[in-house]
Amino acid sequence: MKRLGFFTILFTLLSACQKDYNKTKQPYKFIPQESSAIIQINELNDFISSIDNNEILSSLYQKELKNASQVLNQLHTTEEIYISFSDSTQTDYLILTENDSTLFVIDAVPNHISETLKDSKINKTQINDYTFYHTVLGNTFCGSNNLELLKNLDPENENEELSKLIETTDRKSVASIIFKSNTTNYSKLLFTSIGNKTHSNFTTLDLDYTDKGLNYNGILTSKDSSANYLDTFKNTIPQKINTPSIAPLGTSSLISITYDDFSVFSRNSAVLVDSTATSNKTFLNLTNEIAFIDNALLLHSLDTNLILESIEDKSHAESFRDIDIYEFNTPDFFESNLKPFISFKNAHYFSIFEDFIVFTSSLDDLKSILTNALNNNTLANSDAFQSINDDLSDEASLFIFKDSKGLSQVLGKTMNGYNANAVQFVTEDNYTHINGVIQKFKKRAASNSVTETFTSPLEAMILTAPQTVKNHVSKSHDVIVQDVNNVVYLISSSGNILWKKELNGKILGQIEQIDMYKNGRLQLAFATPNRLYVLDRNGNDVSPFPLKFKDPITQPLSVFDYDKRKDYRLLVTQGNNLIMYNAKGKTVSGFNYKNKDSDITSQPKHFRIGTKDYIVFSAGEHLEVLNRQGSNRINVKDKIQFSNNNIYLYQNKFTTTNTLGQLIQVDTQGKLSTKNLNLSDKHKITTTSKTLVSLNENRLIIKSRTIDLDYGDYTEPRIFYLNDKIYVTTTDLQSKKVYLFDSQAKSIPNFPVFGTSSATLEKLDNDKGLELITQSDDKTIVVYKLH
Numbered sequence: 001m002k003r004l005g006f007f008t009i010l011f012t013l014l015s016a017c018q019k020d021y022n023k024t025k026q027p028y029k030f031i032p033q034e035s036s037a038i039i040q041i042n043e044l045n046d047f048i049s050s051i052d053n054n055e056i057l058s059s060l061y062q063k064e065l066k067n068a069s070q071v072l073n074q075l076h077t078t079e080e081i082y083i084s085f086s087d088s089t090q091t092d093y094l095i096l097t098e099n100d101s102t103l104f105v106i107d108a109v110p111n112h113i114s115e116t117l118k119d120s121k122i123n124k125t126q127i128n129d130y131t132f133y134h135t136v137l138g139n140t141f142c143g144s145n146n147l148e149l150l151k152n153l154d155p156e157n158e159n160e161e162l163s164k165l166i167e168t169t170d171r172k173s174v175a176s177i178i179f180k181s182n183t184t185n186y187s188k189l190l191f192t193s194i195g196n197k198t199h200s201n202f203t204t205l206d207l208d209y210t211d212k213g214l215n216y217n218g219i220l221t222s223k224d225s226s227a228n229y230l231d232t233f234k235n236t237i238p239q240k241i242n243t244p245s246i247a248p249l250g251t252s253s254l255i256s257i258t259y260d261d262f263s264v265f266s267r268n269s270a271v272l273v274d275s276t277a278t279s280n281k282t283f284l285n286l287t288n289e290i291a292f293i294d295n296a297l298l299l300h301s302l303d304t305n306l307i308l309e310s311i312e313d314k315s316h317a318e319s320f321r322d323i324d325i326y327e328f329n330t331p332d333f334f335e336s337n338l339k340p341f342i343s344f345k346n347a348h349y350f351s352i353f354e355d356f357i358v359f360t361s362s363l364d365d366l367k368s369i370l371t372n373a374l375n376n377n378t379l380a381n382s383d384a385f386q387s388i389n390d391d392l393s394d395e396a397s398l399f400i401f402k403d404s405k406g407l408s409q410v411l412g413k414t415m416n417g418y419n420a421n422a423v424q425f426v427t428e429d430n431y432t433h434i435n436g437v438i439q440k441f442k443k444r445a446a447s448n449s450v451t452e453t454f455t456s457p458l459e460a461m462i463l464t465a466p467q468t469v470k471n472h473v474s475k476s477h478d479v480i481v482q483d484v485n486n487v488v489y490l491i492s493s494s495g496n497i498l499w500k501k502e503l504n505g506k507i508l509g510q511i512e513q514i515d516m517y518k519n520g521r522l523q524l525a526f527a528t529p530n531r532l533y534v535l536d537r538n539g540n541d542v543s544p545f546p547l548k549f550k551d552p553i554t555q556p557l558s559v560f561d562y563d564k565r566k567d568y569r570l571l572v573t574q575g576n577n578l579i580m581y582n583a584k585g586k587t588v589s590g591f592n593y594k595n596k597d598s599d600i601t602s603q604p605k606h607f608r609i610g611t612k613d614y615i616v617f618s619a620g621e622h623l624e625v626l627n628r629q630g631s632n633r634i635n636v637k638d639k640i641q642f643s644n645n646n647i648y649l650y651q652n653k654f655t656t657t658n659t660l661g662q663l664i665q666v667d668t669q670g671k672l673s674t675k676n677l678n679l680s681d682k683h684k685i686t687t688t689s690k691t692l693v694s695l696n697e698n699r700l701i702i703k704s705r706t707i708d709l710d711y712g713d714y715t716e717p718r719i720f721y722l723n724d725k726i727y728v729t730t731t732d733l734q735s736k737k738v739y740l741f742d743s744q745a746k747s748i749p750n751f752p753v754f755g756t757s758s759a760t761l762e763k764l765d766n767d768k769g770l771e772l773i774t775q776s777d778d779k780t781i782v783v784y785k786l787h
Helices: 002-024 044-053 055-072 147-151 160-166 185-190 229-233 262-273 304-310 363-374 383-389 404-411
Strands: 035-041 081-086 093-098 112-116 123-127 130-137 140-144 175-180 202-210 213-221 253-258 287-293 296-301 314-320 323-328 349-353 356-360 398-402 420-428 431-439 450-457 462-471 476-483 487-491 497-502 512-514 523-528 531-535 558-560 569-574 577-582 605-609 612-619 622-626 632-634 648-650 653-657 662-666 672-676 684-687 692-696 699-702 705-708 718-722 725-732 737-742 760-762 770-777 780-786
Touching: 035 055, 035 160, 044 055, 044 497, 055 081, 055 093, 055 130, 055 185, 055 202, 055 213, 055 404, 130 147, 140 147, 160 175, 160 202, 175 185, 185 202, 185 431, 202 431, 229 262, 229 420, 296 304, 296 363, 304 349, 304 356, 314 349, 314 363, 323 363, 349 363, 356 363, 383 420, 383 431, 398 404, 450 770, 462 760, 462 770, 476 780, 558 605, 605 648, 612 632, 612 653, 622 653, 648 684, 653 684, 684 718, 699 725, 699 737, 718 760, 725 760, 737 770
Parallel strands: none
Antiparallel strands: 035 081, 035 175, 081 093, 093 140, 112 123, 123 130, 130 140, 175 202, 202 213, 213 431, 253 287, 253 398, 287 296, 296 356, 314 323, 323 349, 349 356, 398 420, 420 431, 450 780, 462 476, 476 487, 487 497, 512 523, 523 531, 558 569, 569 577, 605 612, 612 622, 622 632, 648 653, 653 662, 662 672, 684 692, 692 699, 699 705, 718 725, 725 737, 760 770, 770 780
16 A cells, blocks of 8 residues: 555656646647748737848748738737748748737637637637637647647657757847748748758747848758758858959849868868769869859969969860969850859960959850949949948858849849848858858948938827837837827837837826846836836836836836846836836835825836936925935925926936026035026026037027027927937027037038927937937827938
């Protein structure tokens, strides 16, 4: 009996461990063994937007995601989502993600019918005319359009190779794709076939994109060298890519291979394509790069004279602009010895230009290439190629360039305007690094010009002026704005509306951003008159927010991060009272503000001077200066008739103005000083730590420099510090002109521009230059690009 009891206990423990294991199992570990492609979504809303707005990805995703997108649109999460597709079909899918109570709220889905299937825990849901199945295994949500796929999920049958690849992906990218090369649509991103269709090697790519194109990088694993053509480069060292310096400007396609030892490359190639290695005496041993362009073969060498001597089968044909042209007497020489990447027939003529040897099939083609090279009219000197140069490395084993015509052939779709596209492969040991860029090129605007980038119409009149928020995925910025129906919109740097969310009231002041989980993902924090909101990147409420308040919130939300450790304090103002919360929505018991004789009339701000913290705001006729606990840090005895301006830290003093137009400054000892600025009672000021800007009727003063503007109705001036330069904006609401000045009070060229609200200056995208965001009318956001 004791032995039976022991086994009973052991079985119970093992069952419990297995049950716990399933509950904590990562969603991607449920991916079936037979999967041929997996999409890992790190930012759901940005990903969904890319399906509609990124021309490249929409063509690649179109087949696979036609069905799965019906489910994706119903999910609400900031966790990773995995979509796998099987070898046999690219239409059946499996969606996996971490489950929680807000992920898939069926009652919130319009026009749905849902039921639980008999003898299973699988739910069948129909939305309009579309049907899919879903269940929860442990803590993982599983959804599919194939019922049998869900039924056959085996938690113990993990594809360990895929799991390891998924764990190498960059979670900061919008999405990643893992696929068997040459078996899916995604292999088109490689621009070439890298092996036969039966091999099992996977490629992993992290994706970052805008409306202008796509950047991607990752690795290709190599288990079976007989199937991966990139193993041709094993035991060779990648070299600098030189051939774009001689390829003509109009080159449609260029494929370049580099090596430090051609004989090693040749032996590897012979094994892969089952042929004979090129003789050790070949002149190709004197090269370190070979490239094939539309109608020519290009060799690069550090000693072209030695190559010329080594080519025996040649005869002088003629001279062209003092350049000797030779007839090559073995024109089929390159037909097979550069496989699997290059095959060139009819190499009848060649010539030497600087460090290059150029082979062509006709004299006219050769002369054309030489003419372009003499005139520096080459691919490397083109604006399109230079526009992607920063995204490319200097060295690569294999380099492929395509213009819009070449890209159209690769993708099987007309891609007008995409004149700069390249993929690089760098082989090391048993894997290959991949770096790719596909970009729509637009000729650079003239220097100092200002162009309209996009407009984004809203569904109702705009309530709050647009502001920008950081996009932690793209490292750029998005635009956020609210309309009169209290709907807030997040608009991408290319003008696409990523999401909309209706709030219970108007946002007070500016939206702040916090990293409450300390993982690099930013949330939006702000207050309305009766709510304290924290939203994630996709516009979803972050638990336990929103917090509800019976008494009205009377000032914008103040967010403090005292020690820059992401231990945030959220300060709510209600009349004469202050309530401080931590990032988890709990009140901070150590904070207690007692001076409650008057209502608080400005947003509380946090300043640090030296090692001390100061929380500063106006209340009645007093300037309140508190410490972290809410007690008086400085007792300011003098009364102040505050204007409607904010309180700033200027020259290490707490600074504002009074109704007499005087500058009021209080030092850390509580001493108050005044300075007459000769301002009217309707003046506006703003400052940085060292720069003071004031606007008095039509007179704008930046530091000590004065600008006399046309008479009008001007918005409060705003200061922006970008690219190590100070900018100041203000908008005349009467004439609908937005002005932009530098710190020397000089107007930025081609300003003012048309606008009907205060303006924000920011670097929205990753291109050079800044963007100015304002309104073109009461329902439309307009963005200008400064070149």
